[in-house]
Amino acid sequence: MRLLPVDEIQIDLPIVNDSGGAERAERCDAAANRARILAVAERLMSVRGVAEVTMADIARAAGVGQGTLYRRFANKGELSLALMDRQFREFQDTVMRQINWMVGARAARLGQLEWVLESLIGFAEKHSALLCEAERGGVDVPNAGPQAPPMMWQYLTIRGLLQAAVDAGEVSRETDVPVTADMLLAPLHPSTFSFYRRARGYSIERINAALRRIVGHLPR
Amino acid sequence: MRLLPVDEIQIDLPIVNDSGGAERAERCDAAANRARILAVAERLMSVRGVAEVTMADIARAAGVGQGTLYRRFANKGELSLALMDRQFREFQDTVMRQINWMVGARAARLGQLEWVLESLIGFAEKHSALLCEAERGGVDVPNAGPQAPPMMWQYLTIRGLLQAAVDAGEVSRETDVPVTADMLLAPLHPSTFSFYRRARGYSIERINAALRRIVGHLPR
DNA sequence: ACTTTAAGTGGACAATTGTCCGCTTCGTGT
DNA sequence: ACACGAAGCGGACAATTGTCCACTTAAAGT
Structure with a gap:
């Protein structure tokens, strides 16, 4: 993950780099195993539910040892993230393209921010089970849990748009952009979001509307 | 936990009831064990750190079987919560007394809300390790995790004050009070808050200021 | 004092995550 | 072709949380 300046839209938005490029290629038996593991995991999880499948189950069904897995x-979180990888990349592409289009249409930055948050809510809803698994992982472990690239991308995107809104004068220059971006994202953390949906029973529309009101009324 | 109308301040605020009162009293050997367990747990955790003490450690050191523990x-979360019980009750008392005083002084509802949030930040900071343990526990398990009485009290208090602010015309009547209250609290969820402090490195002051800006600019 | 019984007790056991480490195999350089 | 080292492999094992259940005991009624 690194930051790239995207000239057309004059803000820094993140892109996910699939690899540093410097690492040695994966051995092909290993690659075959990885593919088999992913296929098996996807099938098992879709049949029995994400939380009801253990790492041992997956290893057994894929015919590999746990060490290999x-x-x-x-950890289980990384596997869950890998299962979403393709859909996440597509989601990311869609969002970036839409942002570019909105910029072309001279849309307000805050409007773009609201649109991205709504999209993120949709994504959180669709993949909440996998995301909840992915969330676990030490808070300070570099590439796990909330620091995993996809979560980081969400954060950097929101932060970038919020900063753009500040630069455009739509939001006060006093705003603490990094912290505020985190706060806008806090209700979308997988376990929090899942709590809202299941235990509290909030509809997606209510969640979206409430968040929109907050974003739409940031100072200035 | 039930809701009581607090007449002096004309809003519904929660109080924690220690027991329904109907249960048979605890056998005295059991009570002694409970006290010993709590004392031992407190000592072990203060020496070695909350996360580094296991339930088996505690049982062994307290001289009871794990079944007894x-x-x-x-679960470990409930034990962690029990260790905070006294400090939490004191905190709760302080907050309620301060709210009553502020009401007497005709302070703005939003100001009260901001003050409570600041207090909650202080509490989250002081007890973050124990709270992080307490947080674990299924999202839909009635009295665990986010549904545990102390967490519920936080939520009901914030929601009550926000509703009062709406009733007082300080915030738009369109506001979705339950959802918005949850969103104001989301950044204070133990693991989220801990992430801000440790991984992001935000100071308490920045977190408080950013949250205050959001609260202070809710619509209307 | 004696009986009764619900509550309490303890330790074995299940379930799961994640680690370790000796053995195997790929694929690369000679 | 061949040797060699790094990468891969797998299953035993450690650690931890939480459950189960046969046994024990406090304390309430007679």
């Missing part, structure tokens, strides 16, 4: 995916 | 405290 853990060599590829450091 | 789990009979009193259904």
Whole structure:
């Protein structure tokens, strides 16, 4: 993950880089195993539910040892994230393209921010089970939990748009952009969002509307 | 936990009821064990750190079986919560008394809300390790995790004050009070707050200021 | 004092995550 | 072709949380 300036839209938005490029290629037996593991995991989880499948189940069904499984995916969260990888990239593409289009249409920055948050709510809803698994992982472990690239991308995107809104004078220059971006995202943390939906029973529309009101009324 | 109308301040604020009152009293050997367990747990955790002490450690050091330990405290979270019980009650008292005083002084509802949030930030900071343990526990398990009485009290208090602010015309009547209250609290969820402090490195002051700006600019 | 019984007790056991480490195999350089 | 080292492999094992259940005991009624 690194920051790239996207000239057309004059703000810094993140892109996810699939690899540093410097690492040695994966051995092909290993690649075959990885593919098999992912296929098996997807099938098992879709049949029995994400939380009801254990790492041992997956290893057994894929015909590999647990050591092999853990060599590829450091923990269940990383595996869950890998299962979403393609859909996440597509989601990311869609969002970036839409942002570019909105910029072309001279849309307000805050409007873009609201649109992205709504999209993120949709994504959180669709993949809440996998995301909840992915969320676990030490808070300070570099590439796990909230620091995993997809979560980081969400944060950097929101932060970038909020900063753009500040630069455009739509939001006060006093705003603490990094902290505020985190706060806008806090209700979308997988376990929090899942709590709202299941335990509190809030509809997606209510969640979206309430968040929109907050964003739409940031100072200035 | 039930709601009581507090007449002096004309809003519904929650109080925690220690027990329904109908249950048979605890056998005295059991009470002694509970006290010993709590004392031992407190000592072990203060010496080695909350996360580094296991339930088995505590049972061993307290001279009871694990079954006994789990009979009193259904999981590590409940034990952690019990360790905070006294400090939490004192905190709760302080907050309620301050609210009453502020009401007497005709302070703005939003000001009260901001003050409570600041207090909650202080509490989250002081007890973050124990709160992080307490947080774990299924999202839909009635009295665990986010549904545990102390968390519920936080939520009901914030929601009550926000509703009062709406009733007083300080915030738009369109506001979705339950959802918005949850969103104001989301950044204070133990693991989220801990992430801000440790991984992001935000100071308490920045967190408080950013939250205050959001509260202070809710619509209307 | 004696009986009764619900509550309490303890430790074995299940379930799960994640680690370790000796053995195997790929693929690369010679 | 062949040797060699890094990468891969797998299953035993450690750690931890939480459950179960046969046994024990406090304390209330007679």
